[in-house]
Amino acid sequence: MRLFALLLLAALSLPQRAAAAWPERPVTMIVPFAAGGPTDVVARIVGEHMSRTLGQQVVIENVAGAGGTTGITRAAQSAPDGYTIMMGHMGTHGAAPAVYPGLKYDPVKDFAPVGMAAGTPIVIVAKKAFPAKDLAEFVAYARKNGDKLNEGHAGVGSVSFTTCSLLNSVLGIKPTRVVYRGTGPALNDLVSGQIDYMCDQIVNLVPQIQAGTIRAYAVALPARSPALPDVPTTKEGGLPEYQVSAWNAVFAPKGTPREIVTRLNGALLQALADPATRKRLLDLGADLSDTASQSPEGLQKLVESEVARWSKVLKETGAAAPK
Secondary structure, three states, X not given: OHHHHHHHHHHHHHHHHHHHHOOOOOEEEEEOOOXXXXXXXXXXXXHHHHHHHHOOOEEEEEOOOHHHHHHHHHHHOOOOOOOEEEEEEHHHHHHHHHHOOOOOOOOOOOEEEEEEEEEOEEEEEEEOOOOOOOHHHHHHHHHHHHHHOEEEEOOOOOHHHHHHHHHHHHHOOOOEEEEXXXXXXXXXXXXXXXXXXXXXEHHHHHHHHHHOOEEEEEEOOOOOXXXXXXXXXXXXXXXXXXXXXXXXXXXXXXXXXXXXXXXXXXXXXXXXXXXXXHHHHHHOOOEOOOHHHHOHHHHHHHHHHHHHHHHHHHHHOOOOOOO
């Protein structure tokens, strides 16, 4: 009996000893999108600094597909030992349940939140010849001519699709929604004037906005972005109800020891406090103002609110996939 008790005690202490020794080898961060996109760039910048803090390299692994849900599904099913984490975002942990009825994970229940990394603000943009000089005129024109407009997006479940679903809902319009294989081809057609408008992440749009090849009407944040200081906010432009950011956050699989989650969060916070890392993110147009969601508890609340928000928006606009 005594031997059994000793063996049981030893077994129970294994997770604690493993957590105390962690990390003893590189940590894989799954990014559920292709290399070079906004989420991938944020992950690489943050992961580089986290590597220095943890004393082991954070290795980025890109697993793209199905609006990011392929990579997140794989990460969610990984061993909860701290050696596989992921960079989720607004789509994978907010809109996905409404878009993918067969989703193999629950964003609210199947993860150990670590913390918010950075938001990538959404910008309302239109072709250069669009007949509106500012956001107020854009809103008025869209509400009067909504059924005649063409809106481009990168496919159902993409950030451009989801965030413009919200904009269309706020404006009460039903434009023709033109599907592209990515925001790159959609942006090319916006520049050439073949579509009328888009909603997309600031990281993808800054070069074209600065070159004057497209019109930028507003950034969907409470404050202006340092990357586009001349572009007003939606609040300034008279559309305060349209506030949205394609946030990126670190998660671990459900069951990851609390001690490891705490260390991951500490490494993330050190990265976000580092002046050089912050500058790199801000230069991209990233938003670092959501400090409340930088804690595991704050991120959990954000995920819960985002799932509820996007389920409602996508259902109201008819964009949610049928059950």
